């Protein structure tokens with residue numbers, strides 16, 4: 001048995017096979033190759049191997065998911081033989097006298113860009129396929145295994161690091177746990193792990209090689225340990241703890257259907273954070289009163305190109321309908337910093353967290369912002385949608401948002417498109433917004449405090465930098481004072497204020513937040529019932545008197 005330490009992101013115990021995750025994107029260098037024929041011979045044998053892999057994937061899929069779903073692997077096999085694709089690789093190898101890896105990567109990029117630009121939906125979808133086969137060929141040429149997306153059983157994923165875009169693309173039913181060597185506990189990947197309610201560690205010092213890949217592992221999210229090839233004794237102890245935790249969860253289920261009200265009658269709204277409509281099932285299972293933060297940028301991160309207004313409309317509508325009249329707060333696009341989306345073609349920045357992100361992108365690229373707003377306003381006819389704007393720092397931004405909203409409504413009117421009047425609120429996640437929250441409160445319907453960024457910007461600590469985790473103190477009095485001040489200013493202006501950052505789920509602070517008068521806590525679905533338990537057991541008056 002070998003034991004490695006990491007930092008815990010979400011507790012719980014996972015037991016299963018470890019799978020070392022290799023990045024889908026292969027690093028390709030352009031090198032001069034003197035002998036094009038031998039490069040092309042390598043290409044031919046890589047193609048043979050790719051065809052073998054695709055055939056076995058097709059057979060497996062046919063058995064498990066039926067012919068219609070397996071067909072994609074047939075399409076990939078045909079693409080391997082596509083004349084234009086093969087000619088392009090050959091021309092680059094011969095014409096430029098370069099290595100075949102470079103020719104495959106360049107062809108994959110060129111063809112997928114060409115497909116993306118086509119009008120026909122079917123052809124546009126082929127862009128991802130052509131990229132996929134190029135990645136497969138590159139993996140074979142580099143002597144690496146193909147991507148992990150094809151795991152047959154749920155596994156513990158061990159990776160160097162995972163970007164949010166990679167995490168959202170993993171098949172959630174197939175992931176027991178995440179363990180990454182790099183990455184910070186406050187990153188969006190960590191937030192996703194909490195949302196998925198799976199034990200996760202970052203900063204784990206384990207080797208990502210055959211000594212780990214395919215071996216049995218145990219992740220203990222509470223102690224931050226990962227055991228590789230555990231001994232009998234450890235395995236039994238962990239199985240026992242896993243059983244106890246399942247029992248505790250079971251007990252919490254009894255709190256379903258109860259109102260979130262303290263012993264002395266103070267109510268608080270307990271909402272859920274989600275990143276995808278697939279998370280709605282968890283929202284319902286955990287009895288959330290609403291959705292307090294739908295991170296809409298994950299819709300953009302999952303895609304190879306801008307999601308259209310229609311695509312977004314269908315998703316927001318589904319969320320609104322599923323929640324059947326309960327509030328669904330959808331945050332407008334918060335891309336940038338760690339959430340990078342290739343097709344936005346953003347320039348390299350020295351300080352991306354202080355850079356071109358969130359509302360700053362929306363206000364300077366109104367065509368992107370308007371498509372999302374049109375989808376949101378239209379979808380609000382089907383339920384109780386509220387819109388929330390991220391990274392606000394000034395009253396001028398709100399004025400500009402209002403102007404754009406006005407234009408969007410006029411456009412919808414002109415096209416006789418029905419739309420609702422969703423509530424519109426803002427995130428308080430910069431010290432500037434907190435300090436002028438008295439003025440901002442007069443302009444909006446609600447506040448939601450983003451403590452993840454508020455902590456980062458207040459303490460000048462990059463939330464992405466694992467070396468700074470010990471300095472990232474969300475309990476810092478400066479952060480807590482700001483929260484209290486924002487809630488007071490909201491109430492003075494007659495609006496409500498909640499918390500949707502990770503601190504909202506910190507059970508050591510639930511009583512304090514109730515004492516501050518926080519109206520809403522929006523947390524990962526798995527935290528709703530444990531917090532409800534605390535709310536039901538708290539007497540706020542007594543807590544304040546005892547302070």
Ligand code: PEP
Pocket residue numbers: 191293295334429449450451452453454500501502
């Ligand atoms: C926050 O900053 O607290 C927040 C909820 O937004 P995100 O974590 O997505 O930046």
Ligand code: MG
Pocket residue numbers: 390429450452453
């Ligand atoms: Mg934020």
